[in-house]
Amino acid sequence: MSSVATSVTRAEGFKPPSPGDFNLPPIGPDKTFEWLGETHYLGVTKPMIQLVLVAGIVFIFFWAASRKRAMVPSRLQYVGEQGYGFVRNSMGRDIIGSQDFLKYTPYLFALFFFILINNFLGSIPFFQFPTFSRSGLVYSLALMSWIIYNAVGIKKHGFGGYMKLMCVPSGVSPVMYPLLVPLEFMSNILVRPVTLALRLFANMFAGHMLLILFALGGQYLIFEMAGAYSVVGVVAWLLFILISFLELLIQFLQAYVFVLLNAMYIQGSLADEH
Amino acid sequence: MIGYGLAAIGPGIGIGLIFAAYINGVARQPEAQGRLQTIAILGFALAEALAIIGIALAFVLN
Numbered sequence: 001m002s003s004v005a006t007s008v009t010r011a012e013g014f015k016p017p018s019p020g021d022f023n024l025p026p027i028g029p030d031k032t033f034e035w036l037g038e039t040h041y042l043g044v045t046k047p048m049i050q051l052v053l054v055a056g057i058v059f060i061f062f063w064a065a066s067r068k069r070a071m072v073p074s075r076l077q078y079v080g081e082q083g084y085g086f087v088r089n090s091m092g093r094d095i096i097g098s099q100d101f102l103k104y105t106p107y108l109f110a111l112f113f114f115i116l117i118n119n120f121l122g123s124i125p126f127f128q129f130p131t132f133s134r135s136g137l138v139y140s141l142a143l144m145s146w147i148i149y150n151a152v153g154i155k156k157h158g159f160g161g162y163m164k165l166m167c168v169p170s171g172v173s174p175v176m177y178p179l180l181v182p183l184e185f186m187s188n189i190l191v192r193p194v195t196l197a198l199r200l201f202a203n204m205f206a207g208h209m210l211l212i213l214f215a216l217g218g219q220y221l222i223f224e225m226a227g228a229y230s231v232v233g234v235v236a237w238l239l240f241i242l243i244s245f246l247e248l249l250i251q252f253l254q255a256y257v258f259v260l261l262n263a264m265y266i267q268g269s270l271a272d273e274h
Numbered sequence: 275m276i277g278y279g280l281a282a283i284g285p286g287i288g289i290g291l292i293f294a295a296y297i298n299g300v301a302r303q304p305e306a307q308g309r310l311q312t313i314a315i316l317g318f319a320l321a322e323a324l325a326i327i328g329i330a331l332a333f334v335l336n
Contacts, residue, residue, distance in 0.1 A: 019333065094308050187320075195323040202329050260315055 014220045017212040022133055022205065050131045054117045058110070087112050087259070095263040096270070104266055107148065111141070112259040115200070119251035122208055123244060130204040130251070135197070142197035145262050150189075153269030162269070188268075196261060203254045207247045214240035281328030288321035 026043025033042050065080025073081060087109045092101040115132070122130030132138045153162040166188045167181050214236050221233025296314035300307050 095312060191323060195319065195326055198326045198330055199319070199322060202326055206329070257315065257319070261319055264312065264316060 014217070014224075017209060017216060019205075019209075021212065022208075024129070046129055047131045047134045047137060050118065050121055050127060050129070051137065054114060054121065054131070058113045058117055062113075083113065084109060091259055091263045095260065096267045100270065104152075104263070108259050108263055111145075111262065112255055115141070115255040115258055116252065119204060119255055120248075122204065122251060123248055130208050132200050133204040133208050135201045135205075138197040138201045141200075141258075142193040145196060145265070146193040149262070149265040149269045152266055156270055165269075165271070192265065196258065200254050200258050203250055207250055210243060211240065211247060214243060275332055278328050278332035281331075282325050285321045285325035285328075288324075289318055292317045292321060 024046050026041050026045050027049070028043060031042040032039050034040075062080055062084075065076050068074065068077060070077060088101075088105050091108050091112070092105040095101075096104055118131040121127040122133070132141075150162075153165065156162070157165055167185045168177070169180055169184055172180060218233045218236035218240060221236060222230045223233075225233070292314055296310055299310045
């Protein structure tokens with residue numbers, strides 16, 4: 001990556017990173033096919049491999065951690081229990097409520113660690129590509145969450161009751177209904193999955209873009225420019241290191257927020273009329 | 275992109291206000307933290323939705 005970028009910058013001055021840098025070519029032979037008048041690639045890309053790999057890592061880790069189920073936990077089991085307890089207590093029990101949180105904990109738990117490790121791949125050497133900076137992969141997660149919280153609500157209240165719960169705000173005079181009901185429908189049914197997906201995608205994408213910009217810009221300033229510019233390049237690299245730590249925080253926070261919102265939406269679907 | 279910068283001002287102020295109110299609330303009544311956190315994160319998500327729509331439009335209109 002860096003050697004390619006250097007050769008480009010030598011030829012035509014500094015070229016800032018663009019969204020095109022996230023379009024990784026498929027690994028292996030290129031095959032294209034035409035669909036709806038556009039050319040699409042047929043093949044496996046790096047983010048796809050990372051998705052499968054992370055699913056394997058998460059499964060193997062927690063399988064190993066819960067294999068013995070010892071009364072006095074080993075180190076591995078302790079870490080697994082802490083991770084499970086964190087999701088179960090702070091997201092499951094506190095948000096969904098102590099009555100029926102256990103039913104939804106496996107989903108939240110799997111989702112949290114899947115997203116967390118995928119995000120961390122953005123900072124782990126060799127991978128260095130946050131999987132969810134490709135929006136298509138996030139849409140599928142959001143679609144799954146959308147189906148689950150709607151299905152939970154419809155199962156509990158029936159279709160009409162669920163629509164009433166989602167769209168008709170309580171404690172408001174019926175005069176306001178023509179204004180509020182479409183708004184509530186928009187925000188609860190349509191905008192929720194979109195923002196859920198775009199929040200994770202945009203944070204991962206923007207953060208990684210920032211890192212690429214500081215890394216490549218610093219490299220260009222240090223190696224291609226003379227005099228005081230190379231000092232600025234060192235500052236850029238220092239900032240790059242600092243922002244890497246900020247990225248680690250954001251990667252955790254976004255996984256947390258994604259799962260927390262999922263829990264909240266499920267809780268909202270389960271709620272009785274207020 | 276400049277438009278997105280402008281669009282991010284509003285949600286930025288909004289998120290600041292939401293978390294300021296949350297910190298105030300927890301400082302006054304620490305035992306209410308669980309309930310307040312839910313409300314704060316929900317408000318944060320709603321405010322951030324505007325910024326996210328902004329960045330999506332910035333790429334769409336590019």
